[in-house]
Amino acid sequence: MPTALDRWFIDAILVHEEALLRYLQRNWPHRDELHDLRQEVYARVYQAAGKGLPQQPKAFLFASARHLLADRARRARVVSIEPMGDFEPSHVLVDEVSPERWCGGRQALKRLAEALDRLPDRCREVVWLRRVDELSQKDVALRLGISEKTVEKHIAKGMHLLAASLFSGDLPSRDGAPAIPEHDDERRRAD
Amino acid sequence: MNGDARTDAERVAADWLARQDGGALAPADAAALEAWLGADTRHRVAFLRLLAAWDESRRLQALGAGWPHAGPPPRGHWATPAHGHGIASLGDDAPPLPAPPDLRELRLAPRTHTARRPAARAVAALCLAACGLLATWGWQSYHRVESALYGTALGGIETVSLSDGSQAILASDSLIEVQLSRRQRRIELARGEAIFDVAKDSRRPFVVDGGDREVVAIGTRFSVRRDARDLRVVVTEGTVRLQSPAGGKRGTRPTTLLPAGSMALVRADGVLVRSIPIADAERLLDWRNGLLVFRDATLADVAAEFNRYNARKLVVADADAGALRIGGSFRWDNAEGFARLLERGFPVRAAYAADSIVLASP
Numbered sequence: 001m002p003t004a005l006d007r008w009f010i011d012a013i014l015v016h017e018e019a020l021l022r023y024l025q026r027n028w029p030h031r032d033e034l035h036d037l038r039q040e041v042y043a044r045v046y047q048a049a050g051k052g053l054p055q056q057p058k059a060f061l062f063a064s065a066r067h068l069l070a071d072r073a074r075r076a077r078v079v080s081i082e083p084m085g086d087f088e089p090s091h092v093l094v095d096e097v098s099p100e101r102w103c104g105g106r107q108a109l110k111r112l113a114e115a116l117d118r119l120p121d122r123c124r125e126v127v128w129l130r131r132v133d134e135l136s137q138k139d140v141a142l143r144l145g146i147s148e149k150t151v152e153k154h155i156a157k158g159m160h161l162l163a164a165s166l167f168s169g170d171l172p173s174r175d176g177a178p179a180i181p182e183h184d185d186e187r188r189r190a191d
Numbered sequence: 192m193n194g195d196a197r198t199d200a201e202r203v204a205a206d207w208l209a210r211q212d213g214g215a216l217a218p219a220d221a222a223a224l225e226a227w228l229g230a231d232t233r234h235r236v237a238f239l240r241l242l243a244a245w246d247e248s249r250r251l252q253a254l255g256a257g258w259p260h261a262g263p264p265p266r267g268h269w270a271t272p273a274h275g276h277g278i279a280s281l282g283d284d285a286p287p288l289p290a291p292p293d294l295r296e297l298r299l300a301p302r303t304h305t306a307r308r309p310a311a312r313a314v315a316a317l318c319l320a321a322c323g324l325l326a327t328w329g330w331q332s333y334h335r336v337e338s339a340l341y342g343t344a345l346g347g348i349e350t351v352s353l354s355d356g357s358q359a360i361l362a363s364d365s366l367i368e369v370q371l372s373r374r375q376r377r378i379e380l381a382r383g384e385a386i387f388d389v390a391k392d393s394r395r396p397f398v399v400d401g402g403d404r405e406v407v408a409i410g411t412r413f414s415v416r417r418d419a420r421d422l423r424v425v426v427t428e429g430t431v432r433l434q435s436p437a438g439g440k441r442g443t444r445p446t447t448l449l450p451a452g453s454m455a456l457v458r459a460d461g462v463l464v465r466s467i468p469i470a471d472a473e474r475l476l477d478w479r480n481g482l483l484v485f486r487d488a489t490l491a492d493v494a495a496e497f498n499r500y501n502a503r504k505l506v507v508a509d510a511d512a513g514a515l516r517i518g519g520s521f522r523w524d525n526a527e528g529f530a531r532l533l534e535r536g537f538p539v540r541a542a543y544a545a546d547s548i549v550l551a552s553p
Contacts, residue, residue, distance in 0.1 A: 009236065010243040039200065042236035112247065113254055113269040128263035130212070131248050132255035137213040143261075148213065156209035160201065163244035 005053075009046055012057035017167035020065060027069055037072070038168075041065045115165030119158055126154040127162070203227065204238040208245060253545065342366040343383070345502050346524065348479060356390030357397065360479045362416070363500040363523075371395075383499075384416035386476050389429075400436065404457050407432040413449075414476050422457040424449060427472045433462065482520045490515040490539075490550065497526050505530065508551035512539055 017038070024037050044064045054060035116124060122144075129140045130151075137155070141148045207224050210216065216224060228235050258264050341351045343361045351359045355371055365383020370376075376397045378387070389397045391410030399406040399415050401422040406415055411429025415422065424433060426449045433447040433455055447462055449455055452472050456463040474484045483496050491513035494505035500523040507513040515537055521529045530541040530548045542549040 006235075006239050009239055014240060014243055039233055039237060042240070043232040046236050047232050108247075109250065109253055110269070112250055116248075116251060116254075116263070117266045117269075124263055124266075127248065128251065128255070129261075131251045132258075132263075133261060152206075152209045152213055155212055156202075156205035158248075159205050159208055159241045159245045162248055163241050166244050166247055167240065 005046070005050060008049065008053055008057075009042075013042065013045055013061055014167055016058055016061055018169045020061060021168050023062060023065060024069070028072075037065075037068065041068050044068060111166060115162050118165055119161055123154045123158050123161070126151055127158040130155060200231070200233050200237040201241070204234065204241050207238065208241050212245070337369075337371045339369045340366070341369065346500055348481075355392060355395070355397075358388040360386040360388075362478055380415050380417050382417055384414060384423075384478075386412070386414040386479060388412050401457070403435075403459075404462075405434050405436050407434060411451075420458060424453075424455040424457070425472050425475050426451050426453045427469060427476065433457070477520065478523060481522055481524065483523045484520040486518050487516050488518070489513060490517055490533075493517045494550065497521075497523060497529065500524065501526050502546065503527075504547045506547050506549045508549050511552040512550050515539070 020041065021034060021038060024034050024041075025031070028034065028037060041061070041064050044067075045061055048054070048060075048064070116127065119127060125144065126140055129135045129143060130137065135143065137148055137151045141151045144151075207227070210220070211224075228238060254269060258268075337354060341349065341359070341361060343349050343363060343365050345364045347361075347363060349361045351361065351367075353359065353369055353371065353376075355376055357376070359367060359369075359378070361367065362384040365385055366381040367385055368379040368381060370378075372395075374395060376392070376395050377400065378385075378398065379400045380402075385399075387397070387399065387408070389408045389410050389412065393409055397408045399408075401415055401417050401424075404422055406413065406424055408429065408431040411426065411431055413424060413426040413428070413431050415424050424431065428451050430448060430450045433449055435446075447455065447464060449464065452467055452469045454465045454467055454472065454475065456465075471486075474486075477484045478500075483493075483500075485493055485496075488496075491507050494507050494513075497505050503526060505526055517533075521532075526548060527543065530539075530543070530550060533539045533550065534541050538553055539550050540553045542551070
């Protein structure tokens with residue numbers, strides 16, 4: 001279903017999420033906005049790439065991030081954010097996760113195992129049954145004695161948490177607001 | 192432009208994806224999803240990000256392979272040393288080692304080398320060397336014989352210290368039986384390859400029995416490798432003697448002396464000895480450092496070499512691809528990385544499956 005542009009976005013951009021978040025974190029004083037900034041950077045990159053794929057995706061990603069921060073700073077009249085002026089891609093390279101680390105190989109499996117283990121119990125069980133045992137959502141519901149709707153909600157939550165672990169090394173869940181707080185309550189009740 | 196809007200986009204995206212995961216969307220819903228995705232790029236990127244994570248999670252199957260129970264293993268299952276080792280030592284997408292070895296299943300391997308060995312069995316024989324020391328004592332013509340069996344699973348390398356001070360490094364999927372008596376040190380290489388670092392002991396020759404031939408050393412370093420068809424001996428230090436076993440059925444063959452820097456290939460029809468620089472000889476043993484080193488080798492040979500170490504096999508689909516010449520050193524535990532490298536620099540297309548990587552001409 002994903003288009004070529006979608007694929008490019010996943011392969012060339014999302015792999016840099018951890019580095020992007022670090023950059024945003026270093027250069028933006030408001031932790032609670034990181035999540036929002038990340039999303040905005042992605043939207044800008046995706047939009048621009050629709051007109052022509054950048055030759056150097058990573059450099060383009062970080063340039064977009066820098067522009068966005070500059071726009072926001074201007075609007076918020078935040079005067080001093082010096083590190084931004086010093087930004088050079090090479091600074092990012094230092095602690096950047098190499099795409100290969102999660103694109104392939106045993107590191108990816110290790111990371112995935114860790115991501116799975118970070119899920120709450122029920123959610124972990126649902127994701128496993130669905131992904132590894134390949135049960136349908138309906139069969140998962142039967143197996144666990146919960147409603148299909150609840151299974152669906154666990155899956156939605158699992159996607160969120162897996163994405164956070166896999167792409168951002170869990171930075172946003174520590175620093176940002178929980179992604180779907182209102183669902184958490186429902187699930188706790190469901191459990 | 193507040194944070195809530197964005198959080199909202201992720202929540203809605205997750206809800207759509209979870210619904211889609213439950214079954215195909217009704218046409219009206221599919222249209223609603225399309226409309227939502229088209230309404231704002233932020234919607235689309237949030238959707239793609241979660242979709243990518245969910246797709247990636249399919250690889251959990253690789254972790255689940257070998258877990259015999261329904262439902263997930265306990266938390267931290269893959270972080271424990273035994274299983275962590277599984278992830279660390281197997282190639283990409285290879286199933287992790289399922290459980291610690293059951294020593295009740297320990298048994299002597301058949302001496303004839305069978306060409307195909309199910310990966311499952313190799314895994315079951317996990318770390319025979321690490322934990323499975325089968326020592327028996329007996330009397331044999333007035334001598335006490337100390338005997339032990341060491342083996343490695345596919346993808347494993349083990350260093351074994353023998354009680355005479357010698358050392359053996361076992362390559363992937365290899366098995367040796369060691370018998371040390373007062374008169375002789377005798378090692379049977381049942382399968383695979385091993386590097387021997389022999390402690391000097393002029394009264395007890397160190398004999399490696401490779402089936403058809405014996406390799407005799409006093410104090411030296413060499414490797415012996417046993418394939419279905421041939422035996423390969425590489426000497427990096429000292430001198431070894433290649434000879435027929437005493438009382439061999441097929442009559443005696445000439446004894447060959449192999450100095451350091453020799454490589455001998457023993458086949459049914461004879462022995463081929465090549466003299467190579469010692470550095471090259473050392474390079475042939477680089478697998479002990481995790482590397483496979485090739486110089487102008489055919490892709491077919493390179494693939495076969497990788498396959499000695501990995502459950503996920505490199506399959507060469509056509510003769511053109513198989514004839515490509517490859518040089519360089521590669522980590523043997525990263526067949527996928529090797530395939531990707533090939534795709535970049537050679538006219539080769541790779542198809543990645545869970546248990547194989549098929550290499551074909553485009």
